[in-house]
Amino acid sequence: MIPTATLPPRMVEEIVSRAERPDFDRWAEQVTRCGHCSHPVRLRGRVEHRSATGGRITYSTDAEPDRVLMIRCGNRRAAVCPSCSYEYAGDMWQLLYAGGAGGRKGVPDTIRSHPLVFATLTAPSFGPVHTTRADRSGPARCRPTRGTPRLCQHGRPTWCTAIHNEDDPRLGQPICPDCYDYPAHIAFNWHAPELWRRFTIALRRALAQQSGLTAAEFTRRCRVSFVKVAEFQRRGVVHFHALIRLDGPGEDYQPPQLSIDSTELAETIRQVAAHVRLTVAIPEGPDLVLRFGEQLDTQTVNGGPAGELTPEHAARYIAKYATKSAEDFGLGERRITPEALPLLHVPHHVDQLVRVAWQLGDHTAYQGLRRWVHMIGFRGHFASKSRRYSTTLGAIRGERRAYRQRQPAEQVRELLDENTDTTLVVSHWEFAGVGYLTPGDTALALSAAARARERRQAARDAA
Ligand SMILES: [Zn+2]
Ligand SMILES: [Zn+2]
Numbered sequence: 001m002i003p004t005a006t007l008p009p010r011m012v013e014e015i016v017s018r019a020e021r022p023d024f025d026r027w028a029e030q031v032t033r034c035g036h037c038s039h040p041v042r043l044r045g046r047v048e049h050r051s052a053t054g055g056r057i058t059y060s061t062d063a064e065p066d067r068v069l070m071i072r073c074g075n076r077r078a079a080v081c082p083s084c085s086y087e088y089a090g091d092m093w094q095l096l097y098a099g100g101a102g103g104r105k106g107v108p109d110t111i112r113s114h115p116l117v118f119a120t121l122t123a124p125s126f127g128p129v130h131t132t133r134a135d136r137s138g139p140a141r142c143r144p145t146r147g148t149p150r151l152c153q154h155g156r157p158t159w160c161t162a163i164h165n166e167d168d169p170r171l172g173q174p175i176c177p178d179c180y181d182y183p184a185h186i187a188f189n190w191h192a193p194e195l196w197r198r199f200t201i202a203l204r205r206a207l208a209q210q211s212g213l214t215a216a217e218f219t220r221r222c223r224v225s226f227v228k229v230a231e232f233q234r235r236g237v238v239h240f241h242a243l244i245r246l247d248g249p250g251e252d253y254q255p256p257q258l259s260i261d262s263t264e265l266a267e268t269i270r271q272v273a274a275h276v277r278l279t280v281a282i283p284e285g286p287d288l289v290l291r292f293g294e295q296l297d298t299q300t301v302n303g304g305p306a307g308e309l310t311p312e313h314a315a316r317y318i319a320k321y322a323t324k325s326a327e328d329f330g331l332g333e334r335r336i337t338p339e340a341l342p343l344l345h346v347p348h349h350v351d352q353l354v355r356v357a358w359q360l361g362d363h364t365a366y367q368g369l370r371r372w373v374h375m376i377g378f379r380g381h382f383a384s385k386s387r388r389y390s391t392t393l394g395a396i397r398g399e400r401r402a403y404r405q406r407q408p409a410e411q412v413r414e415l416l417d418e419n420t421d422t423t424l425v426v427s428h429w430e431f432a433g434v435g436y437l438t439p440g441d442t443a444l445a446l447s448a449a450a451r452a453r454e455r456r457q458a459a460r461d462a463a
């Protein structure tokens with residue numbers, strides 16, 4: 001139970017009065033059923049079964065605690081709702097795994113024979129930052145001096161001999177903030193979706209060329225399917241993780257009519273990613289040529305000589321990033337202005353990024369950027385896929401919803417002992433609010449969530 005001694009008296013009253021109500025068990029059941037969501041949506045309404053002989057209300061929230069039904073908020077982000085984001089990651093995993101291993105969700109298991117590569121496309125350097133490194137003997141110094149130690153033009157060291165811990169607040173911060181190219185950093189985040197689009201176009205072109213095909217011939221034989229997630233690195237720049245697969249042209253996941261294997265696909269991805277460029281304007285400066293960073297990584301999945309990465313692993317990796325966002329930078333989840341910065345107590349680096357993004361947003365080439373400064377200028381989707389990569393998240397959610405709804409519907413039927421001549425089900429719902437009714441309810445729900453997590457963990461440990 002909750003240690004009530006540490007709670008404000010008002011909240012204790014709310015908890016006690018909730019627990020004393022005769023419908024407490026039903027309330028607790030609702031909390032469990034919406035997965036201990038942090039901000040459930042409260043709905044009011046009824047379900048009516050209509051048949052030729054008349055209509056009958058088979059469910060109404062009038063009989064529920066507070067006359068509402070709570071359903072999940074469905075937020076993807078772990079910082080907003082741990083429960084819903086856990087569920088989202090699970091759905092995402094299902095989608096990714098189906099696209100890699102097949103044999104489920106309408107994807108045939110022959111998909112395992114298609115060339116499939118897990119690729120990480122990073123951002124280039126905008127100036128040295130504090131980082132964790134490792135060499136053969138273990139954790140290594142951040143930026144050791146090479147040759148004669150040299151100060152930058154601002155009189156600061158260009159080296160750092162520290163071995164940073166994972167929780168060191170200096171990680172991701174520039175060695176010299178004045179040397180750091182803030183406008184280029186923001187320009188990269190802002191234009192990253194376009195750079196990715198160029199990459200996919202160039203990849204198709206390169207694969208066609210490699211097979212000695214024209215673009216039209218290539219399209220008749222092969223489709224490049226992918227799913228990608230954007231991840232924020234500590235320095236506040238996005239990079240992409242993607243699963244890229246070659247399919248046949250139809251809708252039914254046929255193999256591509258090309259003789260390219262996973263290893264060759266990986267090599268082509270590396271070459272294309274290294275060469276793709278995007279020239280963008282920088283106010284009061286020369287144009288900037290954007291590109292991906294040198295640290296390109298590709299791994300074949302499902303085969304190829306070095307195919308150690310399984311579809312399970314690749315799916316887990318990408319699903320994990322799909323629930324993250326820019327929240328680690330302390331900027332919150334809503335639009336902000338530079339005036340709000342002093343209240344947020346963010347590190348100097350993040351403060352600078354926001355200010356520079358705001359300034360850039362004043363120029364026509366960056367119109368709309370000011371709405372995305374809390375995302376450090378990234379306006380793309382955190383997770384996206386091409387149309388035929390796998391099933392959709394919507395389809396997975398629909399399946400689960402149908403599964404969940406079976407339970408209450410069956411209960412209702414038993415209660416009414418009805419014969420099933422029902423022809424039409426009509427639902428009327430209205431929105432009653434978001435979140436739990438009182439802080440006391442929230443505390444109860446969160447403590448129940450913590451107990452559920454402990455039980456899950458214990459079950460996992462025992463397995
Ligand atoms: Zn939720
Ligand atoms: Zn350092």
Ligand SMILES: [Zn+2]
Nearest residue numbers: 152154176179
């Ligand atoms: Zn400097």
